[in-house]
Amino acid sequence: MQEFLVISTSVDLVRVASDDIVFVSSDGNYSSFVFASSESRIVTLQLGQVERLLAKQLPQSGSNFIRIGKSLIINRLYIHYINLHKQLLVLTAGQMVSHTLSASKEALRQLKELIEKETK
Amino acid sequence: MNTTGDINENEIRVVGTESNGGDKKPFPKWIWAVVCAIALLVAFHLLYHEPRNAEPAATAAKTETETETRSIWFNNVDASMPAATVVRDTVIDSLHLRILTPYNATPELHVGKLDTNDRDIVLATMAADLRRDNGKIVGAFVLAGEPLSWGLSKKGYCAIIDGQLTLGTAENSPLFEQATERGGYFFRQYAAVDGGKMVPNNPENASTRRALCLLDGKVSLVVCLDRVLMNDFSTSLVKLGADNAILLVGGMADGWYRDTDSHATQLGSKWTKNHKYINYMVFRKQ
Numbered sequence: 561m562q563e564f565l566v567i568s569t570s571v572d573l574v575r576v577a578s579d580d581i582v583f584v585s586s587d588g589n590y591s592s593f594v595f596a597s598s599e600s601r602i603v604t605l606q607l608g609q610v611e612r613l614l615a616k617q618l619p620q621s622g623s624n625f626i627r628i629g630k631s632l633i634i635n636r637l638y639i640h641y642i643n644l645h646k647q648l649l650v651l652t653a654g655q656m657v658s659h660t661l662s663a664s665k666e667a668l669r670q671l672k673e674l675i676e677k678e679t680k
Numbered sequence: 681m682n683t684t685g686d687i688n689e690n691e692i693r694v695v696g697t698e699s700n701g702g703d704k705k706p707f708p709k710w711i712w713a714v715v716c717a718i719a720l721l722v723a724f725h726l727l728y729h730e731p732r733n734a735e736p737a738a739t740a741a742k743t744e745t746e747t748e749t750r751s752i753w754f755n756n757v758d759a760s761m762p763a764a765t766v767v768r769d770t771v772i773d774s775l776h777l778r779i780l781t782p783y784n785a786t787p788e789l790h791v792g793k794l795d796t797n798d799r800d801i802v803l804a805t806m807a808a809d810l811r812r813d814n815g816k817i818v819g820a821f822v823l824a825g826e827p828l829s830w831g832l833s834k835k836g837y838c839a840i841i842d843g844q845l846t847l848g849t850a851e852n853s854p855l856f857e858q859a860t861e862r863g864g865y866f867f868r869q870y871a872a873v874d875g876g877k878m879v880p881n882n883p884e885n886a887s888t889r890r891a892l893c894l895l896d897g898k899v900s901l902v903v904c905l906d907r908v909l910m911n912d913f914s915t916s917l918v919k920l921g922a923d924n925a926i927l928l929v930g931g932m933a934d935g936w937y938r939d940t941d942s943h944a945t946q947l948g949s950k951w952t953k954n955h956k957y958i959n960y961m962v963f964r965k966q
Contacts, residue, residue: 572953585931586885589812592932592949600949602932606812615696625695627687631885633695662886662907666690674692 563618578621584633596653763965765937772916776905785963787845789865803963805935808867819868822859836871836926847924849874872914873925889913889930893922
């Protein structure tokens with residue numbers, strides 16, 4: 561069954577299917593959600609708060625999300641390419657849209673190992 | 681793989697795997713007693729040794745003694761062109777920088793939702809950060825002479841007094857007080873460049889970033905199109921030739937500019953919420 565993440569404030573509410581979230585990036589007090597449609601939305605939550613919301617509201621699909629360092633949460637469903645030397649992580653949503661992100665080599669090495677381990 | 685609490689840049693964590701803490705030993709009671717005692721002492725000290733009035737920034741400004749580095753911009757005026765933003769792209773240290781220079785426009789701050797259809801706006805970009813706990817503005821902020829927020833959180837500042845924009849770095853600046861007295865504007869942000877030298881900040885995550893700079897005697901908004909660490913971005917601003925610069929809200933923060941063809945281009949994502957303290961640096965047609 562599809563799970564939804566709901567972010568509610570005193571004046572508005574965002575409801576999004578968990579599989580539509582490609583990644584969430586942090587910039588201080590803000591977090592930017594990027595969706596499979598390539599649209600994005602900024603919320604006034606820190607990334608740690610977003611992480612806790614994902615864990616709380618998505619009991620089934622929450623484990624699809626992986627926190628990478630202090631600034632990124634990615635949806636592993638969209639991982640397409642990891643390059644340790646270039647410190648690149650490419651997430652692909654559909655055939656036309658890809659997002660090139662960067663992370664530390666060590667974090668990417670752990671991510672690569674995790675994906676390898678789970679596919680064995 | 682990290683499974684609990686804070687995370688550093690070299691770690692990853694599957695969401696939801698955080699330990700519930702059931703197997704952790706609680707702190708001994710004596711530690712809590714010590715913490716409470718220290719908290720009481722600090723509270724006592726603050727209560728009887730700090731000024732009680734809520735005007736710390738203005739009061740402190742009067743006793744300002746440290747040397748303050750400032751860059752002052754008078755006007756980006758060019759009578760041969762319309763009120764518009766001129767766009768230049770460059771690459772420094774593999775970082776793609778977009779330099780947006782507003783011409784024939786007056787700087788001001790705006791709080792609240794901004795009208796995206798206002799054709800008099802030449803350039804707009806989110807300015808001061810908001811607190812995550814209460815949504816209020818981080819650091820001192822003055823809007824048309826009215827102080828909305830007090831205190832020092834970041835050493836960089838931007839002041840607009842009598843139409844004159846000043847970028848600087850100081851713990852206390854008399855320009856806060858002047859802004860309140862003369863109907864001006866003032867806000868705090870991270871300092872990036874001070875007197876042509878890079879100002880180091882605590883390393884943060886990589887993100888697309890923006891800075892308000894004094895470049896070649898003109899004020900410009902510099903946008904880094906690549907995700908970059910704060911200090912690397914500040915270094916690139918020094919190499920670009922910035923005399924003074926402060927960072928603005930980066931990432932997907934809302935903003936837009938209108939070029940010489942009067943075509944508007946969005947920066948980041950459009951802000952649709954009506955947040956009480958959302959604030960913008962705005963350059964408006966003179």
